[in-house]
Amino acid sequence: MDLSILNDLKLTKVAVSKIDTFDFENVKFGEKFTDHMLICEYKNGEWGPVEIKPYAPITLDPSARVFHYGQAIFEGMKAYKDENDDVWMFRPDQNFERFNKSAVRLAMPVIDETRFIGGLRELLKVEKAWVRKGLGNSLYIRPFMIATESGVIASPSNEFIFCILLSPAKSYYSGKIKVQIADYYSRAANGGIGAAKASGNYSAQFYPTKLAQEAGFNQVIWTDSTHTHLEESGTMNVFFRINNTLYTAPTSDRILDGVTRKSLIALGEHLGYDIKIEPVQVDTIVNAAKNGTLKEIFGAGTAAVVNQIEGFAYKDDYYQLPDVSDKDSYALQLKEALTKLQNKLSDDPFNWTTKL
Template sequence: MNTTVAMNITKSEKSRISEIDFNNLAFGSVFTDHMFFCDYVDGAWQQPQIAPYGPISIDPSAKVFHYGQAVFEGMKAFKDDEGATWLFRPEENWERINKSSDRLAIPEFPKEYFFDGLKTLLHLDNEWIKSGDGNSLYIRPFVIATQSGVSASPSDRYRFMIICAPAQAYYSGEVSVLFAEKYSRAADGGVGFAKAAGNYASQFYPTNLAKEKGYQQIVWTDASTHEYLEEAGTMNVFFRVGNTLLTAPNNDRILDGITRKSIIQLAKDAGIDVQVRRVSVSEIVTAATSGELKEIFGAGTAAVVVPFKSFGYQEKDYDLPSIEDSYASKFKKALKDIQYNRASDPHGWRYEVK
């Protein structure tokens, strides 16, 4: 393994891997033996470290608890049938966490620290990455403000960390969604485009209300009028009307999803008419009523591609047809074949961890 960054590594005395039932994993609940961290002190990122996974000590007055300076990423490692380990478009994750950090006045994290730390961590915990379709290692980079004190100002100390969790499917079973009519995920000029921790906290309450009605997710609408569909709680959203694929354009309310942009490219490669434009609620309701709405599916790192069976709006449910050769299944297979090194990679998305 070629690394360029000096790193302090403390290995775990005993692996916990023998205690794990890899056939029964609740997403994001079991973590590997090691974690990466690096502190920002006196205006500079210090020497990166890897240590056994475990609790960290932090002052109760740390600014992350009081002012919410926290951003994160989600990415995965895959192991092919030959035992090689692959990442999918990891440079996009590094760029996006720094874009998120910049919006929350957090210093950017150096690229060489990110990649060297990630590769070293994946080599140490390589046995946790299982081969086989559907198996992966979910990787969670994040950064938090650690300066002590409750003055309302940006922190001058931060901790960047990477933790990893073996994963299988994020969603099991069918998914029904509710189109938002009252609550909003993000507003113009806000932080919706960033993977800020608070974006997710603020949507838990309305999502719980939706779950009480039998829905698994909300598809958020624009905050100003609630007339245009934007993204779901944990995923970007695609709509298939006839044979045309629709998805909302990026703006300062919508996360620039890596899976989303990959699907747009795959659809173009397949000659599918892709329209990246504002998608109105009325347009989708009309298409569902006329039978022109063929599919709605979500796309994200954790979920990959998730077809929706129905959506609710204004106290009415609209069922979606079951399609054998769906776009959702087509793109999910194409993405996974690239991620697991089973197909050619014409766009250079795969990154081997050597």
């Protein structure tokens, strides 16, 4: 990491912090932000200096390429504070690497580790008081990049903005959800951008999800273009437990390489779970639901960590999953193990946590 890059860091602090009037107990996920943000511009073939300044709107030309051709990527991360008031990041190297993979796929410039992780460290130092300790509390981190060059010609932008926002978060839990397995719409295709954390991936999901919600379901489990294999659940990776074996699909052009997903796999193996990473057929899950061997389905992602699924619909049939006690639930065991590790309430045998 070339720390000399950060010697030019420009820091402008707010005159008065809003932290004393902030309701940390009733914050809704992703709605409110801290006092400051990080911003860095790409022009003339290179990244400029890093700036930390008061959170404020960004002014763009109406013809900025992001509005017309969707060159936009982002990441989702979290920071935690332990009982000694030390702040920890969770696997930031994985988000940094995936961010640049997304950038390459969308013909955007990669960003160096110093500006991404080094800049994030500096921003977290400024906003350290916004990270609240206690299991369930965290600071959500949203790095993103957008194309800013003006002009509506259909070509990649030559100018970009990289930005990091911070948002206090409480434990995210909406209860068990009901899902619908997609048999018409697809999230992604081979050779597409499903493995990139591109903004367009999410906007394309909104309409089919809206239809599922109108039918009485919370989310969609996405299938491949042939609708024979299960891939992701909503905006999360998805796991299936048949008897005492946990299945999840391998990553591909269509499936995001989720940091929570890979962490749960490693944790599960460490705990002695039988985990198989292989294509998961719709028929396999439907048949397992019919014969009673399907015990659990759950999504895995940064915001919720784990989201349990109580049942699913496929075509005209609905399948209710059995009630598994909390102590026997793989979903809850894994969630507890990961959140304790992230909050420094248990050992970290993988060295995933990085001290600020």
